[in-house]
Amino acid sequence: MNRTVFRTAMLGAIGILGACAPAATTGAGGVRFDRSVMPPAGAAPEYDFPDVQSHTLSNGLRVWLVERPGVPLVTVQLLVDAGAVTDPEGRSGLASLTAAMLTEGTTRRSATQIADEIDFLAANLNAGAGQEVASVTLSTLARNLMPAMDIFTDVIANPAFAEGEWARVRDQRLVSLVQALDQPTIIATQQFARRVYGEAHPYGRPVQGTPESVQAISPAQLRDFHRSYYRPGNANLIVVGDVRAGEVLQQLERALSGWQGGAAPAVAPPAAPAPQAATRVYLIDKPGAAQSEIRIGHVGVERTHRDYFPLLVMNTILGGQFSSRINLNLREDKGYTYGARSNFQMGRIAGPFVASAGVQTAVTKESVVEFMRELEEIRDARPVTEEEVEFARTSIIRREPLTLETNAQIGNRIQELILYDLPLDYFDDHNRHIAAVNTADVNRVAREYLQPGRFAIVIVGDRSTIEQELRTLPYPVDIVAIEGQAEPVPQQRLPGG
Numbered sequence: 001m002n003r004t005v006f007r008t009a010m011l012g013a014i015g016i017l018g019a020c021a022p023a024a025t026t027g028a029g030g031v032r033f034d035r036s037v038m039p040p041a042g043a044a045p046e047y048d049f050p051d052v053q054s055h056t057l058s059n060g061l062r063v064w065l066v067e068r069p070g071v072p073l074v075t076v077q078l079l080v081d082a083g084a085v086t087d088p089e090g091r092s093g094l095a096s097l098t099a100a101m102l103t104e105g106t107t108r109r110s111a112t113q114i115a116d117e118i119d120f121l122a123a124n125l126n127a128g129a130g131q132e133v134a135s136v137t138l139s140t141l142a143r144n145l146m147p148a149m150d151i152f153t154d155v156i157a158n159p160a161f162a163e164g165e166w167a168r169v170r171d172q173r174l175v176s177l178v179q180a181l182d183q184p185t186i187i188a189t190q191q192f193a194r195r196v197y198g199e200a201h202p203y204g205r206p207v208q209g210t211p212e213s214v215q216a217i218s219p220a221q222l223r224d225f226h227r228s229y230y231r232p233g234n235a236n237l238i239v240v241g242d243v244r245a246g247e248v249l250q251q252l253e254r255a256l257s258g259w260q261g262g263a264a265p266a267v268a269p270p271a272a273p274a275p276q277a278a279t280r281v282y283l284i285d286k287p288g289a290a291q292s293e294i295r296i297g298h299v300g301v302e303r304t305h306r307d308y309f310p311l312l313v314m315n316t317i318l319g320g321q322f323s324s325r326i327n328l329n330l331r332e333d334k335g336y337t338y339g340a341r342s343n344f345q346m347g348r349i350a351g352p353f354v355a356s357a358g359v360q361t362a363v364t365k366e367s368v369v370e371f372m373r374e375l376e377e378i379r380d381a382r383p384v385t386e387e388e389v390e391f392a393r394t395s396i397i398r399r400e401p402l403t404l405e406t407n408a409q410i411g412n413r414i415q416e417l418i419l420y421d422l423p424l425d426y427f428d429d430h431n432r433h434i435a436a437v438n439t440a441d442v443n444r445v446a447r448e449y450l451q452p453g454r455f456a457i458v459i460v461g462d463r464s465t466i467e468q469e470l471r472t473l474p475y476p477v478d479i480v481a482i483e484g485q486a487e488p489v490p491q492q493r494l495p496g497g
Helices: 003-020 094-101 111-120 142-157 163-180 184-197 211-215 219-229 245-256 308-318 325-333 361-377 386-404 407-419 426-435 439-449 463-470
Strands: 024-026 032-034 053-056 062-067 073-080 124-129 134-141 235-241 280-285 291-299 337-344 352-360 456-461 477-479
Touching: 053 245, 062 245, 062 407, 073 142, 073 407, 094 124, 094 134, 094 163, 094 219, 111 124, 111 142, 124 142, 134 142, 134 407, 142 245, 163 184, 163 211, 163 219, 184 280, 184 291, 184 352, 184 456, 235 245, 235 407, 280 463, 291 361, 308 325, 308 337, 308 386, 308 426, 308 439, 325 337, 325 352, 325 361, 352 361, 361 456, 361 463, 386 407, 386 426, 386 439, 407 426, 456 463, 463 477
Parallel strands: 062 235, 280 456, 280 477
Antiparallel strands: 024 032, 053 062, 073 134, 073 235, 124 134, 291 352, 291 456, 337 352
8 A cells, every 4th residue: 555545544544533533521530521612711821020130240240130949050141232233334244253252262261171161061151143232141050150150251251362263263154154145045134134224234234244244354353342342341141040149149249350341332323224215126036946035024113112012912913923814824825835924123223024934936926915915904904803902912921921931031031121221020011011902002003114115025036937927016126136146147039939
């Protein structure tokens, strides 16, 4: 019996068994339940954000502390205001590479020694930089906290930026940048940021840098960047886990007292770019691509915006969960994609609103049409309903406790308090604010913050297959060539063809 026949037979047998199963059955403990009736939802889980203590060490480093006795683990996160927004012009990737080099050797330890000592302590140590901040994260057993902190402090205060290690890290980064040119998802994300923000804006430049900017960076520049920004007065330390405040603060004071330095050079927040005059399509050729990567959006809002909570509920309905309008349309109804979504990427300044999906090449145009239909109809023709708002509010409230299960998750939430200057009790009222969002609020923010007439539509796909159909859309189409990618050769029409 071949696999197809066997599978069909098994499914048929399962269907027969299911049809024969009694509607009412008896479970454990003699409790009877009816399989033909969906059980009612249980009570919302309790949400209790842990108490956050804030202290300042003698060197000016602010410490945010959460005691979680029970599981003998501790997570330590150092946040430094040294993200990609601080990259000088022509040196994109400098913040990211400085962070990457922290664990590649210090004046006391080689990269191999750091790795061996961390491994011996059964700990994890990582460093990296995003758009807004750089971070160094340590996870360790509570009993090994202080020996691990000795390595942690050495890494943040005494990186060597050795020539040999830098050459290796630089070459690895260059290889990854070249590989990214073959990844439609990365190309689409980077090109969307560039079209929305422009190359002069920090949000329009790749955090990882470009081949040209990375080649231009030297160990001396890494040292200067570290010396300028990696200072206690420019950083925050988060400690979450099996610790006692009085004891661990004394330990941190001893461990970090040698790390000195006040405020870093001020970096003025970049101005928001001018909105795009009209919706345009930007097509990047990826010959032979089996699917097209689509990004649609424009500049959104900052994290501290007054309409944060209504926007969160609205986007949940639009594209923020599996049962969202966008996903039910493009995936469940049309079958164009494995998943379609939208979100507001809010930061200290206004991040982008973006709707995205990878879709089958043959339905690229149709996918854009359906995306635009949903983005337009939620504003006017098909406003959200009371039922949708209730479902979205309940979904957000019920999943909120899942963000507090681990030390790292709690640390990430505290990062929000730090980055956006929120009060310590902010998350205590989070669910109350969500519950207070009403249908009128959601429809209002949909009209105010979604502007389908000003979208950038970035598509990475096989130009020879999709361009003609895309040009039937009511938007101009620009062909965009990316760095390191050759211009496509125009096809020649054969005589009589």
